[in-house]
Amino acid sequence: MRRAVMCDGITKWFGAGDTKVQALRGLNLEIAMGELAMLVGPSGCGKTTLISIIAGLLDPSEGDMEVLGTRPAALTPKERILFRRRNLGFVFQQFNLLPTLTAAENVAVPLFVAGAERRHAVEQASGLLDELGLGGRLSHRPSDLSGGQQQRVAIARALIHDPRLIVCDEPTSALDAQTGHRVMELFSRVAVRPDRALVVVTHDSRIFEFADTITHMEDGRAVGVERGRPGRTGPDEVPSLEGTLRPVMGRRS
Amino acid sequence: METIFPEAGGGSGDSRIEFPVSGPKERTSAGAMNWLALRMLTGDRAKYAALIFAISFSSFLITQQASIFAGLMNRTRSQILDVTDADIWVMDPATQYVDEVYALKDTDLDRVRGVPGVRWAVPFFKGQARAKAPDGQFRLGILLGLDDASLAGAPEPRRMIVGSIESLRDPDAVLIDEAGYHFFFPGAPLRPGKTFEMNDHRAKVAGIVDASPPFATFPVFYTRYSLAMNYVGRERKLLSFVLVKTGPGATAHDLARRIESATGLKALTGGDFGWMTIRYYLTHTGIPINFGLTVVIAMIVGTVVAGMTFYLFTLENLKQFGALKAMGASNPRLVGMILLQAILVGAVGFSVGMGLSATFFLVARTDATRGIVMLWQAMAGTGGVVILIVLMASLLSIRKVLVLEPAMVFRG
Numbered sequence: 001m002r003r004a005v006m007c008d009g010i011t012k013w014f015g016a017g018d019t020k021v022q023a024l025r026g027l028n029l030e031i032a033m034g035e036l037a038m039l040v041g042p043s044g045c046g047k048t049t050l051i052s053i054i055a056g057l058l059d060p061s062e063g064d065m066e067v068l069g070t071r072p073a074a075l076t077p078k079e080r081i082l083f084r085r086r087n088l089g090f091v092f093q094q095f096n097l098l099p100t101l102t103a104a105e106n107v108a109v110p111l112f113v114a115g116a117e118r119r120h121a122v123e124q125a126s127g128l129l130d131e132l133g134l135g136g137r138l139s140h141r142p143s144d145l146s147g148g149q150q151q152r153v154a155i156a157r158a159l160i161h162d163p164r165l166i167v168c169d170e171p172t173s174a175l176d177a178q179t180g181h182r183v184m185e186l187f188s189r190v191a192v193r194p195d196r197a198l199v200v201v202t203h204d205s206r207i208f209e210f211a212d213t214i215t216h217m218e219d220g221r222a223v224g225v226e227r228g229r230p231g232r233t234g235p236d237e238v239p240s241l242e243g244t245l246r247p248v249m250g251r252r253s
Numbered sequence: 254m255e256t257i258f259p260e261a262g263g264g265s266g267d268s269r270i271e272f273p274v275s276g277p278k279e280r281t282s283a284g285a286m287n288w289l290a291l292r293m294l295t296g297d298r299a300k301y302a303a304l305i306f307a308i309s310f311s312s313f314l315i316t317q318q319a320s321i322f323a324g325l326m327n328r329t330r331s332q333i334l335d336v337t338d339a340d341i342w343v344m345d346p347a348t349q350y351v352d353e354v355y356a357l358k359d360t361d362l363d364r365v366r367g368v369p370g371v372r373w374a375v376p377f378f379k380g381q382a383r384a385k386a387p388d389g390q391f392r393l394g395i396l397l398g399l400d401d402a403s404l405a406g407a408p409e410p411r412r413m414i415v416g417s418i419e420s421l422r423d424p425d426a427v428l429i430d431e432a433g434y435h436f437f438f439p440g441a442p443l444r445p446g447k448t449f450e451m452n453d454h455r456a457k458v459a460g461i462v463d464a465s466p467p468f469a470t471f472p473v474f475y476t477r478y479s480l481a482m483n484y485v486g487r488e489r490k491l492l493s494f495v496l497v498k499t500g501p502g503a504t505a506h507d508l509a510r511r512i513e514s515a516t517g518l519k520a521l522t523g524g525d526f527g528w529m530t531i532r533y534y535l536t537h538t539g540i541p542i543n544f545g546l547t548v549v550i551a552m553i554v555g556t557v558v559a560g561m562t563f564y565l566f567t568l569e570n571l572k573q574f575g576a577l578k579a580m581g582a583s584n585p586r587l588v589g590m591i592l593l594q595a596i597l598v599g600a601v602g603f604s605v606g607m608g609l610s611a612t613f614f615l616v617a618r619t620d621a622t623r624g625i626v627m628l629w630q631a632m633a634g635t636g637g638v639v640i641l642i643v644l645m646a647s648l649l650s651i652r653k654v655l656v657l658e659p660a661m662v663f664r665g
Contacts, residue, residue: 052660057579078583085581092662096576100296101289112285113582121285169663201663 003066004165004197005031005054010063012049012220023049025220026063033164034194036210039201041217047201048169050217054199055167056084068164085114089158091168091187095150097142097157103149104129104138107156114161128156132186148179155187166191168200172207184210283589286582290590291597293570300569301598303562308602308639311555313609315548316627316635320614322544324625329534330527331465331624332379332397332473336406339496340505343374343512343520350533351526352468354379356490357518364516365495370503371512375400377494378481384472385450386437394433394472396451398481406496407475408462416445416460421477426459427451432620433472434461451484466624468534552638559602560646563595567650571657578659587654591647599643603636 012024024046031037039047052058053065056072065072068087072080089110097106107125112118126138132152142150151171158166171187172180184207191198200211208214214226295301327334333342333351343365345355365374378398385391399406399421407418408428420426431443438447447458451474464473476484482491497512497520499505505522512520521529535541567574574587607627614627 048663052663055579055660057658057660057663081581081583084579088581090576090579090662092576094572096572096662098289098293098296098573100292105292108285109289109577110580112289113577113580113586115283116285118285118288 002033003030004033004035004068005029005037005199006064006066007050007054008064010050010053010060010065012046012053012058013061023220024053024060027217027220027222029215029222031197031199031213033197034192035212036188036192036198036200038208038211038214039199039217040203040205040208040214043203045217046220047217051167051169051199051201054165055088055090056080085110086161087164089161089163089166091151091154091158091166091171093170093173095142095154095174097150097153099142102139102141103134103145103153106142106153107160109157110161125156125160128160129153132156132190146179147175148183151175151179151183152186155183155191159191164196166196166198168198168202170202170204171200172202172204177206180204180207283586286586286590287593290593293573293590294566294594294597297566297569300562300566304559304566304598305602305605307555307558307562308599308642309605309609311551311559311642312603312606312635312639313613314551315638316607316610316631317613318544318547318551319631319634320610320628321625322540323628323631324622325468325540326531326534328466328468328624330530331467332395333523333527333530335408335412335465336377336496336523337409338405338407338498339375339377339523340499341497341509341512341520341522342377342526343495343497343516343518344493346517346519348519350530351379352530354493357492357495358490359492361516361518362492362495365497365512365518365520368508368512368515370500370508372498372500373403373405374495374497375403375405376478376492377406377496378478378485378491379493380481380485380491381471382451382474382484384433384437384456384474387449390437392433392436392472394451394474395467396474396476396481396484398476398478400496401477401479404477405498408464412463414461414463415443418460420445420459421475423457423459425455425457425480426476427456427480428460428462428475429458430462430464430466430473432466432470432623433474434458435620436472452486454484456484470621552642555639556642556645559598559642560649563598563646564649564653567591567653571653572662574654575657575659575662578657579662584655588651591650591654595643595647598646599639603639606635606639607632 007027007029010024010027011022014021014023027046027050029050039050041047049058053060054067056067059073070083072083075083098109101109104122104126107129108118108121111121111124129135129138132155134149134152134156137145137149142153145153151174172183175183188210212227215222216224216226330351343361345357348354362374362376365371376398377400378396380396381393382396383391384394397406404418404421407421410418414431416428418428421428429437434443437449441447443461445458445460449456456476462475467473485491497508499508509520509522512518577587610627614625
């Protein structure tokens with residue numbers, strides 16, 4: 001089983017002195033390639049901090065981490081930016097689409113960031129949107145799209161540069177149940193591949209069925225992992241262990 | 254693509270990740286990101302318009318006020334500028350500016366002529382006379398008396414609109430500037446022959462001249478020195494200035510110093526006398542303070558409005574900048590985007606401001622405002638100020654984006 005993410009005893013503090021807050025407390029986690037991994041837990045349990053660290057947007061205060069076989073701590077800041085640019089895709093809770101760009105242009109943004117020529121990037125983005133059923137909305141601005149359509153545009157944006165790891169923050173929380181379900185159906189269909197991993201932070205229990213693993217978090221720790229979903233034909237390495245909740249063994253406990 | 258394979262750090266052997274090496278220069282084209290920056294800016298029409306308005310308003314006010322100020326200051330030395338055939342002006346030592354003179358003795362002319370290096374020296378009268386048109390209209394005017402023999406000190410021949418300088422040799426002959434002619438003979442065609450009174454003496458228009466407009470927009474009259482004496486009546490001394498031409502082998506400044514030491518009078522080149530006059534107006538009137546205040550206010554308003562609007566624009570796009578950072582946009586690239594936005598705003602605002610300013614000077618062109626034009630120096634200076642304004646306006650935004658943590662995109 002190829003490993004996409006490995007967190008070993010990750011700890012994160014914010015602030016200092018009396019205002020010091022510990023968001024993660026020696027967290028251990030493994031996510032395999034080809035897996036759609038969900039991180040769930042109550043507000044303030046450290047989910048957002050964890051995906052920020054996995055995505056290389058925050059540094060852990062302590063612990064060891066490996067993402068796609070690379071230790072972010074060993075990279076220079078510039079290398080880390082380039083690593084993120086090439087290997088990571090993002091889906092945000094509020095979509096974070098640029099309101100002044102069309103759907104196709106929004107999808108092309110990661111290619112712009114990577115230095116692609118604009119026209120080719122937009123053509124490529126248009127093709128992907130077409131595949132995602134938004135071929136008729138290429139020239140629409142985000143304000144002219146429904147919430148579900150906006151999130152599909154955001155998903156296309158996360159996929160356009162073919163990243164190896166996609167990080168999603170509450171992708172369905174701004175959508176109604178039916179739309180959220182449809183978006184996740186589409187997402188799991190087009191995004192899950194053996195050479196890619198997806199990390200989804202969510203509160204929405206209605207989309208748990210799409211997860212290969214569900215990591216439960218509490219108070220800055222991973223307290224258990226639930227594995228598998230029925231009928232999922234995901235990566236062969238990931239066994240279906242529906243309904244089993246097993247504690248994650250702490251490496252540094 | 255060149256690749257590196259960072260330390261596996263416990264990962265499985267075949268999960269090596271490719272990504273571009275960071276070289277001395279980032280191997281990406283800025284074209285699409287620059288386009289993105291401009292789309293972000295121009296997409297928000299209201300803020301874009303507010304930014305353009307702020308810069309245009311500042312540019313217009315600064316250029317317009319600076320040009321008017323420079324034009325007014327230039328007017329104070331207009332009679333000096335119009336004398337092109339003499340190099341040096343000799344005057345009473347206490348003279349502070351061209352409009353207030355204490356007359357010299359007639360013998361001073363001969364003393365100046367006796368200084369080695371003087372090619373020629375002639376008398377020059379500058380005073381005021383009350384002119385009255387046949388229909389009863391009257392005004393004070395600036396009366397300039399030229400040497401009877403040489404007519405030295407006359408305006409250049411190319412500035413004669415009607416008639417010639419030689420026509421001053423006719424009886425009662427006076428050259429009048431165009432604005433004065435329009436005042437005394439409204440609607441009349443520009444033609445010599447009209448008569449009027451000058452201090453109760455007959456004067457006849459021998460020609461119309463394009464004289465530089467004086468500071469107080471008085472009409473300007475040129476006549477012979479002897480006739481000027483006749484017009485202004487009898488005072489013991491009437492010689493306002495001695496105009497001097499430098500002889501071969503001498504420089505004007507050296508000769509001026511020699512005249513001063515030989516006669517005890519003040520001798521200045523035309524250029525120095527002009528600046529002395531401007532300095533007098535700068536230090537003895539409220540003109541520079543008034544105009545300077547307007548320019549400073551225009552700069553402050555422009556900077557504050559543009560800065561605040563630009564900052565608000567950046568704040569509203571902070572999530573987007575954060576998302577770009579998360580996706581791998583570097584700080585220098587984001588700073589470049591902000592600077593590009595600022596430069597575009599500055600360029601468009603400056604252009605609109607210059608257009609407004611040019612329109613103003615075109616529409617406001619009358620006899621009273623002649624000589625006051627939009628100066629390229631004012632435009633260039635305004636351009637510099639606009640660059641300063643947009644740089645200051647973008648500083649806050651740049652700082653905000655530089656300290657922005659990309660992780661903020663995950664916070665609701």
